[in-house]
Amino acid sequence: MRKFWTGATAAGAVLALGACGGGNGDNGAVDSNGDGDNGGMIGEGQTLSVWIMEGTNPDSTDFFDDVADAFKEETGADLDVQMVPWASGKEKFATAIAGGTTPDVAEVGTTWTPEFADAGALVDLTDRVEADGLSDDLVEGLAEAGTLDGELYGMPWYAGVRSIVYNIEIFDEAGVEPPENWQEIEDAVATLKESNSDITPFPIPGSSEFSLYPWVWGNGGDIAAQEGEEWVSTINSPEAVEGIKFFTDLALEHDSSNTAAATWDEADVLAAFSQGDVAMAIQGSWTPPRIVEDAPDMEGNVGAFPIPAKDGGIAPSFLGGSHLGIFEGTENEDLAWEFVKLMTTGEFAQQWGEDSNYFPGQVSLLEDMQANADDLTEVFITQMVDGGASTPVSPQWGAIQGQQVTPTMVQAILSGKADAQSAADTAAETMNDTFGG
Numbered sequence: 035m036r037k038f039w040t041g042a043t044a045a046g047a048v049l050a051l052g053a054c055g056g057g058n059g060d061n062g063a064v065d066s067n068g069d070g071d072n073g074g075m076i077g078e079g080q081t082l083s084v085w086i087m088e089g090t091n092p093d094s095t096d097f098f099d100d101v102a103d104a105f106k107e108e109t110g111a112d113l114d115v116q117m118v119p120w121a122s123g124k125e126k127f128a129t130a131i132a133g134g135t136t137p138d139v140a141e142v143g144t145t146w147t148p149e150f151a152d153a154g155a156l157v158d159l160t161d162r163v164e165a166d167g168l169s170d171d172l173v174e175g176l177a178e179a180g181t182l183d184g185e186l187y188g189m190p191w192y193a194g195v196r197s198i199v200y201n202i203e204i205f206d207e208a209g210v211e212p213p214e215n216w217q218e219i220e221d222a223v224a225t226l227k228e229s230n231s232d233i234t235p236f237p238i239p240g241s242s243e244f245s246l247y248p249w250v251w252g253n254g255g256d257i258a259a260q261e262g263e264e265w266v267s268t269i270n271s272p273e274a275v276e277g278i279k280f281f282t283d284l285a286l287e288h289d290s291s292n293t294a295a296a297t298w299d300e301a302d303v304l305a306a307f308s309q310g311d312v313a314m315a316i317q318g319s320w321t322p323p324r325i326v327e328d329a330p331d332m333e334g335n336v337g338a339f340p341i342p343a344k345d346g347g348i349a350p351s352f353l354g355g356s357h358l359g360i361f362e363g364t365e366n367e368d369l370a371w372e373f374v375k376l377m378t379t380g381e382f383a384q385q386w387g388e389d390s391n392y393f394p395g396q397v398s399l400l401e402d403m404q405a406n407a408d409d410l411t412e413v414f415i416t417q418m419v420d421g422g423a424s425t426p427v428s429p430q431w432g433a434i435q436g437q438q439v440t441p442t443m444v445q446a447i448l449s450g451k452a453d454a455q456s457a458a459d460t461a462a463e464t465m466n467d468t469f470g471g
Contacts, residue, residue, distance in 0.1 A: 077111025077369045084373065085126075085140035087356065088117040090192075091390035101382055109372050131155045136361035138370045144179040147188035147357050148427050156187040157360040162371050163189070168379065168396075175353040175422035176395045182427070188357025190395025191378050192387055195418040196244060196351045199307065199322065200314035202337045204233060208313075212339035215346045216252075216280055223290040226313045235313045237306065238285040239298040240448050243440035244352045245316045248341040249277035251423055252349025258426040258465060265428040267465035269443075270458035279454040280344075282447045296448040308332065316341065319414035320391040338413040340421060348416070350423030355392060393418060430468045439464050 082105075091097060094117070102113040116137070118126055124146070130136045131153060142150060150156050163169050163186055172190050180188025200212065208229035213219040219236070226235040239245050250257065255274030258267045268274060285291035295303070304321055306312045308329040326333045343349040358377055360370045376382055378395055387394045387403070393415065394400055404415050425431060443461040446452040452460070 075108075075110030076372070077105075077109035077366070079110070080366060080369060081112045081114050082139065082366055082369055082373055083137040084113060084115045085118050085137045086115055087123055087141045087143070088119050090356070090392070091386060093389050097382075097385065097389060101376065104382070105373060105376060108376070109369060111366075111369055113373070134363060136363060138364040138366050139358060139360055139373055141191065141356045142188055142359040144176065144188070144193070144353070144355050144357060145425065145432070147180045147359060148182045149429055149432065150359065151182040151185075151187035152429055155362055157362055157364075157367060157370075158185045158187060159189055159360065159371075159374075160186045166375065168375075171397050173393075173395050173397055173400060173418075173422075175418070175424065176355060176357070179353070179424055180357045188359050189374050189378050191356050191358050191383070192390065192392040192395060193353055193355030193418065193422075194319045194392045195353050195414060195422055196248070196316050196318050197338050197340050197414055197417045198314050199317045199325070199336055199338045201307070201310065201312065201332075202335045204230065204313045205337070210313075212337070213342055214339075215342050216344045219284070219342065220288055222314075223284060223288050227289055232311075233313050234290070234292050234295070234306065234311055236284055236290040237295040237298060237303050237312055237315055238282060238291040238444075238448065239300065239303050239316075240296040240445040241299040241441045242303070242316070243435070243444075244354075245300065245303075246278065246281055246440060246444055247423070247425075248316075248349040248351045248421075249281040250274045251277070251351075252341065252343035253277035253280070258428070258469070260426075260428075265426055265430070265469045267462040267469070269440075269465065270455065270462040275454050275458050277344075278443075278447070278458055282444065282454060285448060296445060319393065319411075319418070322410055323391050336410065338410050340413060340417045348421040350421045351417055353418060353422035353424060355395070357395075428469060430471065433468050433471075434465055437464065437468065 086094065098113070098115050102115070105111060105113055127146070127150070131150070136155065147156070173193065176190035176193050177186065180186055180190060204226065208226050210222045210225050213222045223235040226233065247257065250269070253273050253276050255271055255277050256268045258265050258269070285295070300317065303312070303315045304317060304324070307315045307317070308325050310329070310332070322336050322338070325336055340348040341351050358374045360367060360374065364370055383394045383396060384399050387399070393403065400415065404412065407415060439461050443457045446457045447454055
């Protein structure tokens with residue numbers, strides 16, 4: 035399987051900060067006796083500040099009440115947990131890093147971790163992970179996403195991945211089996227359209243970059259490649275363009291989509307699928323419960339299969355999720371690490387995954403989940419283990435995403451303003467200008 039490094043999406047302002055926060059790596063939590071003999075709990079009388087991104091787990095209030103009780107019993111310390119909306123999270127982190135007001139520990143999106151680490155804002159966790167025997171039990175893709183220059187700055191916490199969900203009833207009525215290669219996808223689209231002209235066989239969303247990348251990667255292409263210390267776009271390579279063309283041609287040549295989908299994002303696709311108007315769609319591992327919640331009559335009617343590579347096998351799909359990071363400047367580094375371990379290993383890591391419909395960052399917990407998984411969950415676990423991929427680990431990748439380079443490329447093709455090669459050439463030029471900047 036091809037491996038890709040996770041790209042950073044932090045704002046450029048963060049990058050300019052350099053090593054910040056003024057933390058000292060030897061500043062562990064004091065013992066409760068205050069005499070240095072560690073005779074009491076390491077966190078007695080202390081409070082650990084924690085930022086968690088809001089909305090991932092709808093039941094987080096009760097969850098963190100239980101975590102706080104367990105943490106207090108284990109360390110003697112209290113928790114101050116602040117929920118931070120994803121939409122404003124990057125700006126809040128950038129401001130805190132610039133002003134030296136970061137929390138002790140925070141949830142950090144996998145595409146943010148390398149940039150925060152490059153800015154000197156995160157503590158290197160490598161030695162702690164190795165000392166506690168956790169190195170070999172980290173999900174590989176999540177560990178890679180939290181690594182910069184060979185050092186681990188983000189402790190894997192949870193992740194999700196995209197595969198293809200399908201409407202079992204629509205597939206059965208058309209006599210279609212889940213496709214296993216690109217030709218079978220084209221054949222399935224034709225059969226589904228012939229069976230029921232009122233449904234959309236496979237919408238092609240123009241505003242979802244993560245719906246495109248599996249077709250680039252599944253044909254042996256890349257988004258960008260590192261040459262020495264520089265990144266160069268390869269989105270216009272023959273392999274990448276063939277994948278882009280296949281994806282967009284499903285709409286343009288095979289009538290798999292509809293006109294409106296040219297501007298859809300994943301939420302729009304999810305809504306259409308939940309209404310029963312779509313036969314199959316690229317969706318995240320966290321969405322099946324949401325589908326049933328929004329449309330109870332869909333219960334038992336949602337299937338899934340891995341995104342196929344061109345000639346069979348599993349195409350890489352973006353592995354997204356979160357790490358827990360300890361911020362430089364904390365006076366509670368040892369205490370912070372105890373919290374990170376409590377959250378990312380054992381029962382609390384497992385419970386978080388179950389409550390939020392994401393997968394844990396420990397191999398052992400993932401294997402336990404896989405052993406007891408239903409058919410639907412098993413598909414997404416297989417996609418994650420065998421086809422988890424990441425975007426470029428360049429400090430400029432966030433700016434490229436902010437410029438909407440990939441969605442602009444796809445929409446230009448779907449609207450007929452450019453063919454796949456010329457649109458990809460334009461995207462590559464824009465990427466390279468930003469990489470060079």
